[in-house]
Amino acid sequence: MTIRPDRRTEPTQLRPFSSSQNLLNRCDGSAQFQFDKTAVLVSITGPTEVKFRDEKLDRASLEVIVRPLTGLSSTKERVLENVMRSTFANVILTGLHPRTSIQIVAQVMKDDGCVSVGSAAINATTMALLDAGIPMNALVGSVTCMVGKEDGEILMDPTMEELSRARSIHTFAFDSASRTSVMMDENGGKGTSGGVVLYSESTGDFTEDEWWLYKA
Amino acid sequence: MATDNADVFRRIQPHEYFRRFIEQNVRPDGRQLHKFRKTTLNVGAISTANGSAMVRIGGTTVICGIKAEVAEPKISTPDEGFLDPAHVQAHSSYATQHAYISVPNVELSPICSPKFRSGPPSEQAQVASEFLNKIIKISKVLSLTDLCIEPSKAVWVLYADVLCLSYDGNVLDASLLALVSALLDPGIMSLPYPMANRAPSVSNSFPPLVQLPKVTYSEGIVRALADEPVTRLTLYRIPVSTTLSLLAKRLLSDPSDAEESLADEQVTVTIDERGRLCHIWKVGGGSNTATPDVLKECIQRARARYGDVKGMVERAFKERRVVFVASVGDETEMDT
Amino acid sequence: MDRKRIAGPELSVPPLFDKPQIVPQELAGEGRPDGRSPEDVRPIFLKTGLINQANGSAYIELGNTKLACAVYVLFFPTHCSSAFPRLITPPPRCSYGPRQNKKQTFSNMGLLNCEFKFASFSCSKRRGNQRDSQEKEYSQILSEALAPAVRLELFPKAMIDVFVTVLENDGTASCLAGAITAASVAIADAGLEMIDQVAAVSAVERSHHLVFPQRTQSFAKDQILMDATSAEEKLETGTLVVSYMPSANEVTHVLQTGETEGPVTVQAIEQCIDACSKIYTVMSAALVESLKEGERPRV
Numbered sequence: 001m002t003i004r005p006d007r008r009t010e011p012t013q014l015r016p017f018s019s020s021q022n023l024l025n026r027c028d029g030s031a032q033f034q035f036d037k038t039a040v041l042v043s044i045t046g047p048t049e050v051k052f053r054d055e056k057l058d059r060a061s062l063e064v065i066v067r068p069l070t071g072l073s074s075t076k077e078r079v080l081e082n083v084m085r086s087t088f089a090n091v092i093l094t095g096l097h098p099r100t101s102i103q104i105v106a107q108v109m110k111d112d113g114c115v116s117v118g119s120a121a122i123n124a125t126t127m128a129l130l131d132a133g134i135p136m137n138a139l140v141g142s143v144t145c146m147v148g149k150e151d152g153e154i155l156m157d158p159t160m161e162e163l164s165r166a167r168s169i170h171t172f173a174f175d176s177a178s179r180t181s182v183m184m185d186e187n188g189g190k191g192t193s194g195g196v197v198l199y200s201e202s203t204g205d206f207t208e209d210e211w212w213l214y215k216a
Numbered sequence: 217m218a219t220d221n222a223d224v225f226r227r228i229q230p231h232e233y234f235r236r237f238i239e240q241n242v243r244p245d246g247r248q249l250h251k252f253r254k255t256t257l258n259v260g261a262i263s264t265a266n267g268s269a270m271v272r273i274g275g276t277t278v279i280c281g282i283k284a285e286v287a288e289p290k291i292s293t294p295d296e297g298f299l300d301p302a303h304v305q306a307h308s309s310y311a312t313q314h315a316y317i318s319v320p321n322v323e324l325s326p327i328c329s330p331k332f333r334s335g336p337p338s339e340q341a342q343v344a345s346e347f348l349n350k351i352i353k354i355s356k357v358l359s360l361t362d363l364c365i366e367p368s369k370a371v372w373v374l375y376a377d378v379l380c381l382s383y384d385g386n387v388l389d390a391s392l393l394a395l396v397s398a399l400l401d402p403g404i405m406s407l408p409y410p411m412a413n414r415a416p417s418v419s420n421s422f423p424p425l426v427q428l429p430k431v432t433y434s435e436g437i438v439r440a441l442a443d444e445p446v447t448r449l450t451l452y453r454i455p456v457s458t459t460l461s462l463l464a465k466r467l468l469s470d471p472s473d474a475e476e477s478l479a480d481e482q483v484t485v486t487i488d489e490r491g492r493l494c495h496i497w498k499v500g501g502g503s504n505t506a507t508p509d510v511l512k513e514c515i516q517r518a519r520a521r522y523g524d525v526k527g528m529v530e531r532a533f534k535e536r537r538v539v540f541v542a543s544v545g546d547e548t549e550m551d552t
Numbered sequence: 553m554d555r556k557r558i559a560g561p562e563l564s565v566p567p568l569f570d571k572p573q574i575v576p577q578e579l580a581g582e583g584r585p586d587g588r589s590p591e592d593v594r595p596i597f598l599k600t601g602l603i604n605q606a607n608g609s610a611y612i613e614l615g616n617t618k619l620a621c622a623v624y625v626l627f628f629p630t631h632c633s634s635a636f637p638r639l640i641t642p643p644p645r646c647s648y649g650p651r652q653n654k655k656q657t658f659s660n661m662g663l664l665n666c667e668f669k670f671a672s673f674s675c676s677k678r679r680g681n682q683r684d685s686q687e688k689e690y691s692q693i694l695s696e697a698l699a700p701a702v703r704l705e706l707f708p709k710a711m712i713d714v715f716v717t718v719l720e721n722d723g724t725a726s727c728l729a730g731a732i733t734a735a736s737v738a739i740a741d742a743g744l745e746m747i748d749q750v751a752a753v754s755a756v757e758r759s760h761h762l763v764f765p766q767r768t769q770s771f772a773k774d775q776i777l778m779d780a781t782s783a784e785e786k787l788e789t790g791t792l793v794v795s796y797m798p799s800a801n802e803v804t805h806v807l808q809t810g811e812t813e814g815p816v817t818v819q820a821i822e823q824c825i826d827a828c829s830k831i832y833t834v835m836s837a838a839l840v841e842s843l844k845e846g847e848r849p850r851v
Contacts, residue, residue, distance in 0.1 A: 073555065074559070075342045075345055075555075075558055078342040078556075079346045079347075082339060086499040087499065262674070262720045264675055264676055264722075275604040277603070281671060281674070283673050283678040285566050285678065286565055288561065319558050320558060321558050325669065325717065326624070326667070327603065327620065327622045328605065329605040330605065334667055337557060345557060345558050346558070373560055373561055377681075379717065379719075381602075381717070382604055382605060382609075383605055384605065473605075
């Protein structure tokens with residue numbers, strides 16, 4: 001049995017995570033999701049008036065804004081915005097609110113290892129959408145895992161310290177209805193032992209995540 | 217007229233229009249679902265750049281030009297994007313002193329499509345830039361130490377600007393191929409002056425080496441020695457990406473602009489020369505099609521594509537031409 | 553700081569080279585390094601239709617100078633058709649739709665909006681991604697040189713966007729001249745009505761006083777080099793860019809900078825006009841070629 005730097009005993013064990021809803025009172029829905037030292041606060045406004053430029057005749061347009069912990073947003077935040085928008089575009093029943101806009105604003109509150117921020121942001125958005133009462137066809141859960149450099153062991157929800165030993169880092173999002181992956185972003189390192197094996201490793205995570213989703 | 221009706225149908229009901237084609241296992245441009253568009257590559261056409269490559273995938277044309285400059289390796293904020301945080305953590309003192317800096321940027325200017333406006337880069341351009349950045353940095357395509365001139369004093373900076381001239385979908389694949397080919401361009405850094413004749417005598421074989429002029433460092437000044445042999449830099453991995461779209465529950469290789477804008481989901485699989493995965497990027501969802509089997513199929517297609525691209529790159533370097541467009545007919549080409 | 557691009561270091565410089573690659577004498581001699589005579593222009597390669605999303609496009613090479621040009625036209629068919637019946641069928645290859653994000657008041661004439669850009673890797677020194685003052689100046693010159701040739705009065709409320717990107721700069725003046733030539737061909741390729749094509753050519757004037765300061769006045773004669781390369785531009789005293797409509801026999805734009813004697817400039821303008829007529833044949837050939845290829849599939 002390995003003991004991980006933050007005293008977790010199992011490689012599959014997640015950091016203690018928590019979620020709290022309805023924290024902000026000037027928006028339609030809000031939630032904060034926390035993986036120990038990573039936390040993201042998400043607010044939802046909508047369905048609301050849409051800018052003429054973004055108006056879509058048959059569905060609501062999604063606007064996602066990600067704010068980093070410090071400083072102004074850069075290209076990294078823009079990627080996360082893109083990922084979140086395309087992840088939720090088909091999950092939210094946008095067809096029910098044509099010619100409106102749903103705005104999702106994610107503010108990073110605590111950042112321990114930039115990789116798990118994406119997972120936390122997606123989980124927080126799901127909770128905030130529930131809080132706002134926006135109709136969805138499924139719930140989305142997300143988790144990050146890594147493959148160790150030396151031992152090739154899969155570590156779930158790695159911390160910053162563990163990430164420095166990563167050979168590859170994987171972020172997955174799954175929806176509860178179909179249990180197929182919604183979003184996947186995988187950064188493979190140098191010595192992965194062949195693509196097909198890596199892939200089945202990923203599918204190993206896949207079932208794990210489903211199991212985790214059941215619990216969540 | 218029948219053709220006019222088809223055009224009206226395409227404009228008013230684009231989803232249905234595509235679905236009817238895809239049901240017949242063919243796409244509106246006549247390709248089968250797994251076919252890639254004709255891909256051409258031309259390296260070293262731009263003599264003002266230290267390395268350059270032009271890639272065409274069907275109607276998409278991108279040009280990558282690399283400019284090498286010298287900078288102080290002052291990386292105080294690892295989060296700001298010169299290096300991946302994992303690396304800074306592991307060798308913090310070492311990396312900051314020895315690291316090269318590469319700055320890939322994708323420019324989707326209004327010249328390439330009416331979709332884009334002039335001004336700061338669009339979100340799509342920023343996502344593409346970050347995609348290239350991730351692959352180069354996190355997948356360790358270049359070594360950190362190879363481009364160091366003087367530890368903690370001077371390092372090379374490679375500005376890799378990818379310019380899209382004509383946009384017809386699948387700009388990620390084209391950008392990565394252009395960037396990698398430009399890095400492989402044997403003329404890189406060997407041309408100190410635009411008027412000098414291009415003489416790629418040092419290395420012409422595949423996998424070629426990135427070359428930098430031999431430089432000396434003294435009293436804060438980096439001098440390049442024009443007559444000295446060049447310093448070489450190896451690419452540790454040669455990544456090639458393959459983008460597939462999921463449209464009407466079918467997998468479409470190498471989506472065009474129209475297909476991309478209709479697709480529910482998009483998968484980009486990047487693999488290196490040993491067949492190992494560098495990066496998988498999948499966005500969108502909700503159509504219940506991204507099953508493990510479908511993703512496995514994506515990776516298989518990416519492998520097949522890698523072989524074709526590799527052959528094309530090898531040929532392009534063998535028959536290196538400085539001619540840019542004049543020889544459209546005899547460019548190295550590939551038709552899969 | 554630009555937060556919408558991957559950030560590089562705050563300061564970086566190109567390395568210094570110990571030896572200059574080109575001996576100045578070679579340039580200062582009577583001949584030119586590439587063996588041309590002073591009044592020769594470099595061979596031109598011109599092709600239309602390489603940017604398939606554009607309404608019209610052209611790609612031009614003047615020796616090593618390479619640039620691409622695309623033209624996008626937006627019409628307002630519903631509003632225009634009653635007042636201007638000839639616009640019911642707009643020219644082929646032009647897209648419909650409202651122009652977005654540009655708050656401009658009603659105009660009876662079409663608007664010609666030109667944007668000139670050097671790619672960051674196109675010059676011997678790296679250029680920034682944002683438009684600098686030189687690019688803005690060239691954009692302005694481009695629309696001034698082209699506007700007299702395009703029948704803008706036929707396209708009220710329409711917007712004609714001309715985008716030029718320099719891929720490789722071998723002579724800054726030749727980039728501007730090439731841009732005007734390519735843009736003119738691209739506008740014709742888009743199917744817009746024009747009075748005539750605009751051909752443009754650049755020339756560099758240099759004084760022998762400067763090149764050979766030790767020689768006497770009697771020998772000194774100002775030299776005119778047509779279509780100079782960037783190496784030749786290093787020794788220039790003045791630059792001239794002439795835009796000319798060969799069939800109409802009208803000059804649309806003259807740009808002269810630097811210090812030259814009056815008679816030399818007059819002579820240079822005449823030489824440029826002669827060269828423009830030669831370039832015109834290349835432009836016509838490229839346009840005829842594009843017609844032979846037939847209608848391209850439009851997106």
